[in-house]
Amino acid sequence: MFRCIVAAAAIALASGHALANGHGGGDSPPPPKPEATTAPAKVVLTxxxxxLVDLKGMTLYYYERDTTGKTSNCNGKCTESWVPLAATTDAKAVGDFTVINRNDGSKMWAxxxxxxxxxxxxxxxxxANGNAMTLQWRIARPGD
Incomplete structure (x- = not known):
């Protein structure tokens, strides 16, 4: 008799969990989280x-001739002195940061x-040695 009660209790506990969830498969996994997009730069106080600095802490600059917001005017030899902040091909805008297509087909952050x-x-x-090289280049600041 005692074995029947223990067996009945075990069955009741096992089936009670399955009945409570309605499908018998235990807890369902949580829904997938949307991918967190990380900004390509951060603000530091000096x-x-x-x-603005990149994720390695290097100072970021902007070129005064870049006025359209859609393209970069620093191409070819210019990129030897000013390295575009590269973006991956699948990069998406995040906050005040956008992705711009370059003349060579690559992408960069703005x-x-x-x-x-x-x-x-x-x-x-x-x-911040680049700031002194020419008056057309400025340190990127969050208020700009």
């Missing part, structure tokens, strides 16, 4: 005020529709 670049003159995170 003595000269806030500025901030508030201004293409972003790094300078080879900057050797370490925090350097």
């Amino acid at each position: 003595k000269q005020g806030p500025k 901030y508030r529709y201004r293409p972003l670049y790094t300078s080879p003159a900057d050797k370490a995170p925090g350097d």
